[in-house]
Amino acid sequence: MVTLKDYENGETAWCPGCGNFGILQAVKKALVKVGLEPYQVLMVSGIGQAAKLPHYMKCNLFNGLHGRTLPVATGAKIVNPKLTVIAVSGDGDSYSEGGNHFMHAIRRNIDVTYLVHDNQIYGLTKGQASATSAEGFVTKTTPMGAFSKPLNPIALAISQGISFVGRGFSGDIEHLSTLIAEAIENRGFSLVDILQPCVIFNHVNTYQWYRKRIYKLDSSYDPKDRNAAFQKAQEWGERIPIGKIYTQDRLTYIEHDPEIESNPIIEQKHSLNNFNKILEDFKI
Amino acid sequence: MNMSIDISFKIGGEAGQGLQTIGYILAKSLARGGLYVFTNQDNESRIRGGHNFYQIRISDNKVENLTEEIHVIIALDEKTIIEHKDELVRNGVIIFDGEKISVKKYDENLLNVPFERLAKEKSGSTKMANSVAIGAAISLVGYDHSFLESVLKDEFGSKGAEISDKNIQASRAGFNFVSENGIGEFPYRVKKIGDSQDFIFLNGNEAVASAALLSGCKFVSAYPMSPSTSIQQFFASKMKDYGVVFEQAEDEISAINMIIGASFAGARSMTATSGGGFSLMVEGLSLAGMTETPIVIVICERPGPATGFPTRTEQGELEFAIYAGHGEFPRAVFAPGNVEQAFYLTSKAFNLAEKYQIPVIILSDQYLADSYFTTERFDISSIKVDRGEFFTESQVKKLGEYKRHLITESGISPRLFPGQKLGLVVTDSDEHTEDGHITELADVKINNVNKRFRKLELLKKNIGTPFVYGSKDADTLLIGWGSTYGALKEATKILNDQGSNVKMLHLSEIWPFPVEAVRNELKIPDKSISVESNSTGQMAHLIRAETGIEINKKILRFDGRPLTPQYILREFRKGR
Numbered sequence: 001m002v003t004l005k006d007y008e009n010g011e012t013a014w015c016p017g018c019g020n021f022g023i024l025q026a027v028k029k030a031l032v033k034v035g036l037e038p039y040q041v042l043m044v045s046g047i048g049q050a051a052k053l054p055h056y057m058k059c060n061l062f063n064g065l066h067g068r069t070l071p072v073a074t075g076a077k078i079v080n081p082k083l084t085v086i087a088v089s090g091d092g093d094s095y096s097e098g099g100n101h102f103m104h105a106i107r108r109n110i111d112v113t114y115l116v117h118d119n120q121i122y123g124l125t126k127g128q129a130s131a132t133s134a135e136g137f138v139t140k141t142t143p144m145g146a147f148s149k150p151l152n153p154i155a156l157a158i159s160q161g162i163s164f165v166g167r168g169f170s171g172d173i174e175h176l177s178t179l180i181a182e183a184i185e186n187r188g189f190s191l192v193d194i195l196q197p198c199v200i201f202n203h204v205n206t207y208q209w210y211r212k213r214i215y216k217l218d219s220s221y222d223p224k225d226r227n228a229a230f231q232k233a234q235e236w237g238e239r240i241p242i243g244k245i246y247t248q249d250r251l252t253y254i255e256h257d258p259e260i261e262s263n264p265i266i267e268q269k270h271s272l273n274n275f276n277k278i279l280e281d282f283k284i
Numbered sequence: 285m286n287m288s289i290d291i292s293f294k295i296g297g298e299a300g301q302g303l304q305t306i307g308y309i310l311a312k313s314l315a316r317g318g319l320y321v322f323t324n325q326d327n328e329s330r331i332r333g334g335h336n337f338y339q340i341r342i343s344d345n346k347v348e349n350l351t352e353e354i355h356v357i358i359a360l361d362e363k364t365i366i367e368h369k370d371e372l373v374r375n376g377v378i379i380f381d382g383e384k385i386s387v388k389k390y391d392e393n394l395l396n397v398p399f400e401r402l403a404k405e406k407s408g409s410t411k412m413a414n415s416v417a418i419g420a421a422i423s424l425v426g427y428d429h430s431f432l433e434s435v436l437k438d439e440f441g442s443k444g445a446e447i448s449d450k451n452i453q454a455s456r457a458g459f460n461f462v463s464e465n466g467i468g469e470f471p472y473r474v475k476k477i478g479d480s481q482d483f484i485f486l487n488g489n490e491a492v493a494s495a496a497l498l499s500g501c502k503f504v505s506a507y508p509m510s511p512s513t514s515i516q517q518f519f520a521s522k523m524k525d526y527g528v529v530f531e532q533a534e535d536e537i538s539a540i541n542m543i544i545g546a547s548f549a550g551a552r553s554m555t556a557t558s559g560g561g562f563s564l565m566v567e568g569l570s571l572a573g574m575t576e577t578p579i580v581i582v583i584c585e586r587p588g589p590a591t592g593f594p595t596r597t598e599q600g601e602l603e604f605a606i607y608a609g610h611g612e613f614p615r616a617v618f619a620p621g622n623v624e625q626a627f628y629l630t631s632k633a634f635n636l637a638e639k640y641q642i643p644v645i646i647l648s649d650q651y652l653a654d655s656y657f658t659t660e661r662f663d664i665s666s667i668k669v670d671r672g673e674f675f676t677e678s679q680v681k682k683l684g685e686y687k688r689h690l691i692t693e694s695g696i697s698p699r700l701f702p703g704q705k706l707g708l709v710v711t712d713s714d715e716h717t718e719d720g721h722i723t724e725l726a727d728v729k730i731n732n733v734n735k736r737f738r739k740l741e742l743l744k745k746n747i748g749t750p751f752v753y754g755s756k757d758a759d760t761l762l763i764g765w766g767s768t769y770g771a772l773k774e775a776t777k778i779l780n781d782q783g784s785n786v787k788m789l790h791l792s793e794i795w796p797f798p799v800e801a802v803r804n805e806l807k808i809p810d811k812s813i814s815v816e817s818n819s820t821g822q823m824a825h826l827i828r829a830e831t832g833i834e835i836n837k838k839i840l841r842f843d844g845r846p847l848t849p850q851y852i853l854r855e856f857r858k859g860r
Contacts, residue, residue, distance in 0.1 A: 038708060039702075039703065039704060039705050039707075039708060040703065042549070042702045042703070044545070047713070052722065055710075055712075055721050055722055058708060059708065060702035060703070060708050060709045060710065061708075061709075061710040061711070061712070061720065062545065062548050062575070062711055063710075063711070063712040063713060063714065063722070064541065064544070064571055064575075064713050065541070065567060065568070065571050065713055068537065068538075068541040068567075068568070068571075070538075071505075071533065071537070071538040071539075071540075071541030071542045071545060072541045072542070072544055072545035072548070073545060074531075074538075074542055074545060075503065075505065075541070075542035075543060075544065075545025075546035075547075075548075075549065075553070076545040076546060076548060076549035076702070077545075077549075078503065078529055078531065078542075078546060079502065079503055079529070079546045079549045079550060079551040079553075080549045080550060080701070080702075080703055082703060083549065083702060083703050100534050100535060100538070101534065101537075101538055103534075104533075104534035104538070257523075257529075259527055260529065263527050265502045265503060265527070265528070265529060265546075265550075265551045266549060266550040266551060266701065266703075268502060268527060270500035270502075270669055272498065272664060272665070272667060274526070275497055275498045275526065275664075276664065278494045278497055278498055278522070279484060279494060279661065279662060279664065281486075281490075281494075282484035282485055282486040282490065282494070283481070283484055283485075284312060284315045284316050284480040284481075284483050284484065284485045284658065
């Protein structure tokens with residue numbers, strides 16, 4: 001039986017009090033909950049403080065470029081569908097630099113879990129506005145306050161027909177780990193947008209700010225109701241819902257081509273004989 | 285010299301008139317009689333209208349390039365006559381449909397064949413006018429109609445017997461019309477010279493794509509871009525039969541990152557693009573270098589900068605391919621000169637990529653990508669798949685816990701694919717420790733840089749010697765690389781036949797640069813000429829950078845059109 005201990009690994013380079021600690025704990029708990037061993041898990045991360053997360057646990061890891069987690073995760077999952085593939089990064093990586101890949105991962109419905117640490121600010125580059133910064137938010141690059149409207153990743157995901165989307169809070173590890181476990185177990189592309197304070201650069205969206213506002217969706221809420229989900233996705237300000245916001249059954253990328261699963265590329269033994277006929281296309 | 289055949293056809297018209305189909309069918313009919321065929325198309329970047337042409341050269345000797353001397357023009361519009369009549373050799377003929385297009389008076393031999401009327405009479409529709417035109421051309425050169433018949437059967441058979449029969453009747457009508465109403469004795473004759481079964485007929489992109497499949501490439505991700513798209517489509521068309529996967533990415537950034545993910549997870553992977561798409565991939569190229577992930581990238585060059593001439597040819601990205609990417613890391617760059625080189629070098633690219641865990645670039649261009657060649661059947665049995673060193677059960681004792689970037693003497697760290705109990709596979713685009721985790725230690729960085737570049741030293745030993753042709757003790761050296769191989773070879777031959785003393789040096793395995801081999805050939809630097817399809821002489825730059833030898837003379841073409849022997853000879857003589 002896999003335990004939390006199997007996932008423990010070394011020290012972190014995060015700031016004391018960072019929301020990332022809670023998320024790391026929740027990820028490890030979720031993996032134990034779903035009963036996966038570290039060798040069965042491939043984490044793909046980008047660049048930013050969030051993207052360092054997989055270094056601080058035990059798993060396979062491809063820590064790639066800023067914004068490019070999803071294409072790497074997609075390529076790996078296609079050739080080895082047995083891997084549990086989790087992409088993890090921050091709001092800058094996921095919603096700005098990687099915005100296009102995010103949209104197309106939803107369309108492709110590749111069976112990858114996407115964890116986005118959403119602290120509405122750039123931490124590693126020391127305090128610039130992000131795609132989810134509130135209007136009027138003052139940062140070093142928006143000294144007169146951010147003008148652009150914040151991106152609503154949850155509404156965007158629902159509108160494009162995502163298979164699973166939830167919102168978690170780094171300050172509630174138990175709730176978050178359950179949500180991540182559900183996302184991993186969901187067949188198809190799953191987004192968990194994780195609200196996370198940045199204790200150094202974001203002095204608005206603090207632990208206290210969140211704790212005053214967030215509430216958990218309970219069993220009276222039906223995450224299969226698309227219209228209700230859209231409404232929940234718009235709720236922001238005085239009350240912020242967390243939990244599983246929307247889910248639907250959709251054929252996954254792997255399921256649409258059963259060959260990929262029944263004859264996975266990684267297990268194919270290449271034999272020239274099988275390919276003899278290729279040149280027949282060119283015979284005169 | 286015995287009677288030899290060397291005849292070129294040019295078929296011209298608007299986009300959408302089916303030039304490619306006529307050209308392909310005519311070319312294949314000629315190839316079926318054992319003749320060597322080379323074809324190239326010249327297309328504008330549009331779907332309908334404009335002026336396009338398809339050129340076919342046939343010979344009883346191997347032909348690997350275009351010539352500017354045309355014997356038969358099939359004109360589907362008057363513009364074709366206006367644009368190309370001056371390319372006709374003496375006694376050359378222009379075939380056209382005088383009932384469809386009214387033309388002015390020309391001095392050239394015009395052969396009026398009512399393509400549309402004959403098509404309508406035979407098939408009830410003008411749709412098969414193009415088959416009439418091919419039949420007419422076949423008759424003009426005195427070739428056997430049966431080869432055309434069998435090709436039409438193959439090409440249209442899938443659409444039903446009726447369609448292929450009607451096309452055959454239409455082509456026969458064109459054939460008979462010219463036999464009966466011909467222009468008398470046409471001096472350029474074509475006849476069957478042998479059996480075609482030992483030969484294949486394919487273009488540069490098909491050579492690359494088929495070699496990739498045969499070499500065990502299982503995953504291709506790419507974004508459509510001329511002139512690389514047919515590589516993507518060929519691979520995609522084989523998904524069902526061979527269990528490989530093609531995924532059309534949302535952009536080239538995604539494409540290269542997807543193949544990096546697939547390769548990291550264990551699959552031989554490739555992408556194909558043109559210069560603009562490669563520009564977007566450059567960050568990923570550097571990622572492959574840092575994470576030591578083997579990938580193959582095919583760049584089919586087209587004229588730049590920016591969108592340039594999207595459907596034409598240029599060799600403008602040699603230096604870009606060699607130097608692209610932030611930071612320093614080893615890579616290999618190949619630039620095949622014909623379909624055989626495209627085939628065998630693609631196969632070699634995959635082996636070197638995996639053996640040394642590096643990105644390998646195949647630098648092709650529109651001219652090679654879209655040109656069809658007849659060539660001897662490739663020797664499939666010579667393809668060996670070498671996936672390099674792996675971490676195995678037996679090494680656990682010796683090496684301990686798996687370290688993806690283990691420092692070794694060779695610089696090569698044994699690979700392991702994620703998902704196995706044998707170990708965790710960790711890599712990072714940040715500088716990393718042997719076990720793949722992020723680090724900022726100075727000595728680790730130095731060790732890693734040295735480790736990665738030790739692989740380059742081994743890689744160098746795998747680079748083949750450049751191709752040399754012509755006079756042994758020449759007083760002039762023509763230097764070329766990539767797709768200009770055929771034109772350069774023919775120009776060298778013509779010059780030597782006319783009494784010059786010329787040698788040709790052609791590079792297809794360009795990086796790591798074969799310094800010693802090139803230096804040995806450059807005994808007469810002030811009599812050496814770099815012949816390239818670009819405006820700055822990028823190979824000349826590279827030779828100077830790598831050998832210290834300066835090549836001042838250059839023959840350059842950068843109008844988007846392929847280098848021909850005639851172009852090289854004209855420029856060569858200007859310099860005399």
